[in-house]
Amino acid sequence: MTLMFEDFKPGHFGKFGPLHVSRxxxxxxxxxxxxxxxxxDEEAAKSSLAGGLSGSGWHMCALAMRMQxxxxxxxxxxxxxxxxxxxxWLAPLRPxxxxxxxxxxxxxxxxxxxxxxxxxxxxxxxFNASGTRLMMLVTNALFQRRTPPAAQGADR
Amino acid sequence: MSYLEDTExxxxxxxxxxxxxxxxxxxxxxxxxxxxxxxDEEAARKSLFGxxxxxxxxxxxxxxxxxxxxxxxDVRERKARGETVAxxxxxxxxxxxxxxRPVLAGDTITYFFEATSTRPLASRPGWGIxxxxxxxxxxxGELVLSFENSVFLPRxx
Numbered sequence: 001m002t003l004m005f006e007d008f009k010p011g012h013f014g015k016f017g018p019l020h021v022s023r024x025x026x027x028x029x030x031x032x033x034x035x036x037x038x039x040x041d042e043e044a045a046k047s048s049l050a051g052g053l054s055g056s057g058w059h060m061c062a063l064a065m066r067m068q069x070x071x072x073x074x075x076x077x078x079x080x081x082x083x084x085x086x087x088x089w090l091a092p093l094r095p096x097x098x099x100x101x102x103x104x105x106x107x108x109x110x111x112x113x114x115x116x117x118x119x120x121x122x123x124x125x126x127f128n129a130s131g132t133r134l135m136m137l138v139t140n141a142l143f144q145r146r147t148p149p150a151a152q153g154a155d156r
Numbered sequence: 157m158s159y160l161e162d163t164e165x166x167x168x169x170x171x172x173x174x175x176x177x178x179x180x181x182x183x184x185x186x187x188x189x190x191x192x193x194x195x196d197e198e199a200a201r202k203s204l205f206g207x208x209x210x211x212x213x214x215x216x217x218x219x220x221x222x223x224x225x226x227x228x229x230d231v232r233e234r235k236a237r238g239e240t241v242a243x244x245x246x247x248x249x250x251x252x253x254x255x256x257r258p259v260l261a262g263d264t265i266t267y268f269f270e271a272t273s274t275r276p277l278a279s280r281p282g283w284g285i286x287x288x289x290x291x292x293x294x295x296x297g298e299l300v301l302s303f304e305n306s307v308f309l310p311r312x313x
Contacts, residue, residue, distance in 0.1 A: 032217075033217040034220045034224060035221075035224055047243075048246075049245045049246055050246060054246075056220065058213070058220050061216065062187070062211075062217065063188070066188045069189060074191075078191060079204050080204055080205065080209075082254070083212075083255055084251075084303070085251065086251050089247060089248060092246075
């Protein structure tokens with residue numbers, strides 16, 4: 001059954017992953033999008049604040065997106081993302097990490113401008129295998145509604 | 157990157173432009189955001205985007221690509237002038253990111269960054285944090301991406 005707006009109720013939605021991230025994955029993303037020494041070179045990374053080779057924060061965002069697509073959006077009437085209220089990079093992504101994503105629905109409300117859809121605010125927390133929280137994201141996404149809204153008159 | 161004290165508040169810097177080809181959009185989406193409107197022209201035409209659209213996370217990754225290239229140029233110029241340069245620290249995150257319009261195949265997006273404030277970090281002597289605002293526009297001058305970000309920078313003193 002396709003997940004629709006009505007299926008996103010406030011609370012814990014699910015745990016997704018694990019997704020393995022290799023040294024090659026980290027270097028491939030960084031080479032294309034974030035070619036800083038701390039993401040590319042072990043020796044140079046030793047003197048960085050992260051104290052060793054670490055993945056780009058934008059790579060973490062992309063990996064969280066992949067886990068959301070595999071776990072939720074591939075079976076949902078997803079109409080697209082609207083934005084991100086907040087993203088916190090809390091700890092470095094390391095070569096060999098096995099990532100899991102905890103997903104919570106913060107809020108679900110019908111769209112005023114598009115009555116056939118609703119906006120779901122989702123908090124995603126990315127963890128490595130030892131339980132360290134690497135990133136927290138609060139995103140807003142648009143989903144199709146199952147029930148066509150009744151004529152709402154002045155309620156717009 | 158420069159030191160915290162070298163941050164130029166309120167000066168808007170053009171980071172450069174990037175053309176999102178259909179091939180690049182699909183390559184990113186296959187790895188990180190495999191939804192039909194990022195992978196398939198026909199499905200995308202029927203979606204709210206009205207055409208093959210880049211993943212929002214592709215548009216932010218390209219921001220970082222252009223920012224790093226801009227910083228690299230800046231460091232080269234500072235070194236040429238005999239100034240000392242320092243490696244920047246990581247970023248703690250960003251807020252208020254919006255994708256008000258889709259980036260469609262063939263669009264050329266131009267990115268701008270402006271530092272808005274700085275302050276020293278009480279918790280980490282020798283370091284500070286710089287806050288800024290990023291905006292990106294398509295070839296018609298329409299806003300396609302905006303967010304507020306921050307980065308840890310070393311202090312000169």
